[in-house]
Amino acid sequence: MFQRESLGVADAEKARDAILGALTVTDNPIALAIADDHGVPILLMRQDGAPPRMLRRARAKAYTAANLGVNTVDFRDVEIKAKNRTLSDWGDPMITSLQGGIAIKHNDAVVGGIAMSGNTTIRDEALAAIGLAAMGVK
Amino acid sequence: MPNELVISYEDARMAAETVVKAAGDRRIAVAVTDPGGDVIYATRQDGASAVDVRNAERKAYTAALIGRDTSLWRNQITHDGRTVADWSDANTTTLHGGWTLRRDSQVIGGLGVAGSGTEDRDEQLALKGAEAAAQLSVDVWLTKRDPTLIRDR
Numbered sequence: 001m002f003q004r005e006s007l008g009v010a011d012a013e014k015a016r017d018a019i020l021g022a023l024t025v026t027d028n029p030i031a032l033a034i035a036d037d038h039g040v041p042i043l044l045m046r047q048d049g050a051p052p053r054m055l056r057r058a059r060a061k062a063y064t065a066a067n068l069g070v071n072t073v074d075f076r077d078v079e080i081k082a083k084n085r086t087l088s089d090w091g092d093p094m095i096t097s098l099q100g101g102i103a104i105k106h107n108d109a110v111v112g113g114i115a116m117s118g119n120t121t122i123r124d125e126a127l128a129a130i131g132l133a134a135m136g137v138k
Numbered sequence: 139m140p141n142e143l144v145i146s147y148e149d150a151r152m153a154a155e156t157v158v159k160a161a162g163d164r165r166i167a168v169a170v171t172d173p174g175g176d177v178i179y180a181t182r183q184d185g186a187s188a189v190d191v192r193n194a195e196r197k198a199y200t201a202a203l204i205g206r207d208t209s210l211w212r213n214q215i216t217h218d219g220r221t222v223a224d225w226s227d228a229n230t231t232t233l234h235g236g237w238t239l240r241r242d243s244q245v246i247g248g249l250g251v252a253g254s255g256t257e258d259r260d261e262q263l264a265l266k267g268a269e270a271a272a273q274l275s276v277d278v279w280l281t282k283r284d285p286t287l288i289r290d291r
Contacts, residue, residue, distance in 0.1 A: 008184045040188040044169075044180040047147045052176030 007036050007104060007112035007135075012043040015114055015131030022130045030118035030127065031055040037110050039063035039094065050118050058117040061101030061124075063094045066113030072101035073125060100124030106137040144172050145239055145247035149274055150179040153239075153267040157251055158183065160266040166253040167194040168267065173245045175199035175229070183253075190253035197236030197250025197264070199229050205245050208236035209261055235260030237268035241275045 012034040019032060029047035031054035036042055039062065046055045061072050068075055076097035079085060087095055099121035104112040114131050116124040145153075150170035157168045158181065165185035170178050175198070182191045200208050204225075212232035215221065222230050234257035239247040249271070251264040 006184075009181060010184075012181075038188065040182070041180060041191055042182050044177050045147065045151070046176075046178050048144075052172070052174065055177055 004037075005106055005109060005111055007034070007042060009042055011135045011137075014134045014136075016043060016045065018134030019116070019127050019131045022127060027123070027127075028118045029054075030116055031058040032131070033058035033062040033113075033115050034131070035059075035062040035066045035113045037066050037112055039066045039113065042112070047118075054117040057096070057098060058100070058115045060094055060096040061098055061115030061117065062113040063101075064096050064113070065101035065103040065115060066110065067092075067095070069103050069105075069110040071103055071125070072097060072115070073099040073121075100128060102128045102132055104132060104135065104137055111137070142173060143241050143244045143246045145170065145178065145241075145271065147178055149271055150247065152274075153249055153271045154179050154181055156270040157249070157263050157267040161251075161254060161263055164254045164259075164263075165190075166251055166260075166263065167191040168264075169194040169198040169250045170239075170267070171195070171198040171202045171248045171250075173202050173247060175203045175248065178247065186253045193231065193233060193252035194235075194250040196229055196231045197233055197252065197260075198248040199236075199250070200231050200248065201236035201238040201250065202245060202248030203227075204230065205238055207238055207261075208232055208250075209234040209257075233257055233260075235264050237261075237264045239268055239271050247271075 029049035031046045031050045034043045064072050080097050101115035114128050116128045154168045165183050167182040167186045167190040169180040197208050236250040249264050249267045251260045254260050
């Protein structure tokens with residue numbers, strides 16, 4: 001038997017509050033997903049006006065980052081584009097290569113994933129990084 | 139064009155946080171959806187399982203989409219001699235703990251709780267959140283009512 005660290009709801013709420021505080025008037029309504037290392041949601045939210053598909057995308061991004069242990073943009077560039085693969089190679093319908101999902105690591109282990117949707121994918125990733133920083137992990 | 143009332147993010151979060159507070163140390167998951175069953179806010183407390191978060195979502199989805207609290211819906215379809223399979227929707231459930239959220243007689247969303255240990259406790263906790271959301275309707279009504287139209291009893 002062994003023990004491993006896991007992301008907690010208190011960590012997720014720190015990220016949520018930091019992201020909400022960082023939004024500007026130019027941002028669209030956002031969706032946020034924070035998942036544990038299995039990709040199972042710890043916190044999901046969708047602001048008024050954000051379509052349901054935004055949260056579905058955010059969930060998929062967080063799931064991908066958590067399960068693969070990489071940021072979704074790196075997954076796209078390094079594993080998909082550079083190696084001429086497709087998402088089908090992973091055999092998992094939840095996997096996505098959309099930018100905006102960041103793997104959460106602590107003590108060199110993946111403990112979860114955080115992802116945003118609603119704005120440009122670059123802005124999504126920047127906001128997710130703000131949430132990551134608020135959690136005090138890498 | 140008809141207007142659809144939808145529970146807001148702030149109200150959904152408040153209802154979910156009311157449930158979490160009422161649950162104390164119990165490791166639960168709570169989900170609040172819009173009338174279409176799509177999640178607006180969901181939270182999984184430390185120690186709650188993947189099944190709990192899935193079932194909280196399914197309960198909220200069912201309560202919103204069917205327009206019945208999940209326990210009531212179970213009684214209804216049992217009485218009618220049907221099963222959940224008749225709805226051809228794998229996301230629907232009759233597990234207790236899903237409450238339909240309404241305002242002005244319209245469904246504005248659904249709230250589901252799972253993981254408290256028993257279905258009945260899940261339902262009681264979900265009711266706390268539904269009551270908190272319903273109180274918002276009462277508060278709005280209080281601000282709009284005309285006191286001169288209230289009869290002096």
